[in-house]
Amino acid sequence: MYGLIPRDFFDLDKVFDNESSQFPELFPIKVNEPALDLYETDKEIVAELSAPGFDPDKIEATIEDQCLRIKGTMEKEEEKKKKEYWRREIRKGSFERIIRLPSPVDEKKIKASCKKGVLVITMPKISKTKEKTVKIKVEKE
Secondary structure, X not given: OHHHOOHHHHOHHHXXXXXXXXXXXXXXXXXXXXXXXXXXXXXXXXXXXEOOOXXXXXXXXXXXXXXXXXXXXXXXXXXXXXXXOOOOOOOOEEEEEEEEXXXXXXXXXXXXXXXXXXXXXXXXXXXXXXXXXXXXXXXXX
16 A cells, blocks of 8 residues: 555655645645735725735736736845755745636726735726617518
């Protein structure tokens, strides 16, 4: 029975490491990606992205084809003194999250703010127009 389970399965550091994960289907969100909540109210769609340590000037958010794309970078600081790490878990580098929006938004009225390491993007929904019934006259030939 134990022969069917890869040895790396019991080494959790390797299981959760993106480069060596043998089980990508178990972890649909990459470990080094910031967590993202997306919810909807009557009037707007709101995305909240956990981005502690990221400079808001280094975060870019765009909307294209009804998808929200958020990219950011956190640059590594130069170490003046070499350190002997026992563990190194604080990740530096870049990320990109793309998520399809549940309904169209008014791109001209989108607002974003970053407070205490949480990026909040508020996107007003486009109000749906009332559907009209149009009668089509069928002519005889």
